[in-house]
Amino acid sequence: MTTPAHTPPVAQTIPAALHAAAQNFGTAPALADGPVRLDWTELLEQVQDVARALLARGIQVGDRVAIWSPNTWHWVVAALGAHYAGATLVPLNTRYVADEVVDVLRRVDAKALFIAGTFLKRDRLAELRATAPDLRIDTVVVLPVEGPQEPASDALNWADLAVTGASVTREQALGRAESITGDELSDILFTSGTTGRSKGVLIAHRQTLSAVRGWTECATLNSTDNYLIVNPFFHSFGYKAGIVACVLTGATMIPQIVFDVPTTMRLIDQEKITVLPGPPTIYQTILDFPERSEFDLSGLRVAITGAAQVPVVLIERMRAELDFDVVLTAYGLSESTGFGTMCRVDDDAETIAGTSGRPMAGFELKLSDAGEVLLRGPNVMLGYLDDPKSTAETIDADGWLHTGDIGVVDDRGYLKITDRLKDMYVSGGFNVYPAEIEQALARLDGVATSAVIGVPDTRMGEVGKAFIVRTPGASLTEDQVFSYATKTLANFKVPRFVEFRDELPYNAAGKVLKRQLREENS
Template sequence: MLPSPMTTPAAMHRAEELWPDRVAVVDEQWAQPVRLTWSELGDQVRKFAAGLVDVGVEPGDRVAVWAPNSHHWPVAALGTHYAGAVLVPLNTRYTVSEASDIIERSGATVVVASGGFAGIDRLAEVSASPVAEGRTVVGIPLESPVDAPDTIAWDHFLDVSDDAIVLARQRADAVAEDDLSDILFTSGTTGSPKGVLAEHRHTLAGSHAWASNGRLSDTDRYLMVNPYFHTFGYKAGILPCLLFGVTMIPLAVYSPTEAMRLINAEKVTVFPGAPTIFQTVLDDPARPDYDLSSLRLVVTGATIVPVVLIERIQSDLGVETVLTAYGQTETSGFVTTCRADDDAVTVATTCGRAYEGMEVKLSDQGEVLARGAMVMRGYLDDPEATAATIDADGWLHTGDVGTLDDRGNLTITDRLKDMYISGGFNVYPAEVEQVLARVDGVTEVAVIGVPDERMGEVGKAFVTVAANATVTVDDVLAYAREHLANFKLPRSIEFVDVFPRNPSGKVLKRELG
């Protein structure tokens, strides 16, 4: 094996050299299933990069991608890197106003958006919004041909000249390991999403460590239900496959039936996802109808994992290795992980030990601190927040409280930042509170996470109302649906007269429930 490259264009060239005829992507979400070898994927990536060069994208420019999992996503992501540009993934659950804010703040000059899919047409939303003005918009045809004004259809965008491909190859060769690879936005306690600046070396160090820990190889086939816009789908999905020659099998809309069908048909060996994913598979009455014996590796986490679930994945599904892990966007998603030889209790009740290249320790207050190869450059246009998060010694202050056992296994016990996890997605109450506070008649809002059997946690909003004002639950929820992604929506609203507060006036959320 050649040494691990530290830029994704170099990794793309290496994959083409090592596994030219092996299958890189299987996308069965089409009338005519798409199968690309590593050579064919490399050709598509170069054409996308050449298309970017043709529309004037320069090294360091930003390209936003707003689309569900399909073979187009790795082409767009890797093609963006190949052209020396910076990837800006957009959460598919965002409203157009949320997506527009991130596109504007990141300075993206190109937006790649999907057409109609599962009842949602992101391309139409972008085309009808001011964000399309002065930007190149590329449309991905999912359920129907692209039919939006002032956009470039995917196939047309990839119809490039040989000269443009030569220029793209020159761009790829010029990419350095300390160039930015992506800006992923993650909410903060102030309620304003922060753009996390990751370099190629940060991203690939984490992806390589994750794949090595899972013992991935070019014989593996990876079912991808984790969304590509998230670190779990992108940096623990697409990029490990690129580094180790693993076949990618994207799935845009999860269902246990479709997941089991793909595992059976494609002999899937690697299947990461949130705990609820595996619960639905285990409990599906049709499970005996499918051969799932090819599965060898399951990686889960993002919430509390019952020990019995780990045991059932191993016993009922026959999975040899089940791993849990802990990370943040600020570390490309990688801080600690369990190992293949850990027992079920360790896997279920801890986040494992530091990845190779990372260090973990606790502050005097018990806050989890992380340092090493995966820690971000900083936050986009926010040096103050960067300095507050990464100290002078390079330790990233995660905002989570935890414990370390004598083997170095980390257990997260609390969150300094009030963040809760709903369906595998981080939700920051301050962001939700900022939105709900704009409802006419509302004077103050406090949001907390409460347990939910299906989602892990969901939001509950406590609201105070101005004297003589009339505000209903429907008023609050209707406004929230217009301005917040679905996973951020509070599932219940409770009106209160006053909030419990400490002597300094801060709301005591622990007394709300």
């Protein structure tokens, strides 16, 4: 067997990875969003056209380009186009109100903004103008996420980009893309803000690609896969483990604009979806969907989930009832490029259900004396935007990232997240970890999901309060919850209060906003 004289270098930038995808996968499907179908060659051309328009508008290497829009094919092309032009991508949470967006745009000094046109009865551009009439951004591009709309008077429309970029040749855009190095910033993702003002996390191209490669290897993602990206693109789960993962492997991207169970079922059926990562709530709602049997879900192959609480019973049902071949749990955070630990395909069911896997993508893992999970490696963030104090508090002098999560590590190096440091409460002198209680409640018939917090108590200091969402049609009572908890948990762990709700408050990553629950009960 002969070997090639020269092995192509591993891409160190996202534009280089896109070039490799176009060369390796060519006319294979890259992106499918309703009637819009692009192969890898066509996707590269569309990305170059966006980059040409940005260059024509004066975007320089390192300038910040923001996107405030839901999951559509425009987001993919705009994001990759910003990278291609050498800009740093700043994804904006679609749940932000205008004040929050203005704050981020000013903090990053955004030179360009891709913004959704009217969507779900919200005119985001009008909101921005009303909130901050003095805000000046050189280039604003309106994305027609709900089809053609009236042209914006003082902004570019998506359809205008080809004309705008006509003065810049494709070769000039290519030159810009090839000038970028792996050490340039690929993005600034802002933390969810569940513990206060959000922080901007600085990540380089080489880090994004290195971490995503590790994820795709564990996930067994490949060019035959059809990947339904339900996770929002503004989050690392949708952007990095979604868009970038597909660029690296040639898997086909199918974005879903808003999570809606019937639409998700239809897409799985019609688009022959094989890969469906997401937070635990997505799988729970699919399992509980009354008309599930009416859709062909047999193509599903890979599910990857993770959170402080991934009930064992949920993993069991995903394998048994949704027939996933690969069900993996993983753990990461924005400050570690979105990744950290992950199970492997050959792990046994107990390991996959009970842990978040072992380190991947070059990470080291250890626990502090207090049980806090620490990560170290080449893919730990460069730091927080304009915040050296918080950076120093989060990354210690030895390079260990302090995650704020509590966990245990077994003798094989597998991590189990038991809770958040801030979620732990002390009841009668005993440390109580809500995730343990939530795991127990997940096995009680009638419980769809739950969240437990500590609330003030004059005698015990704090006691537990459980917020429970019932499964459809269930008539679960407080007495039944107390009876079950008393039989399965030590007395100091048994919640003293139960409140049933129609839904729990979640952030975009699918994690319960416990801070909001605590504020409501303070």
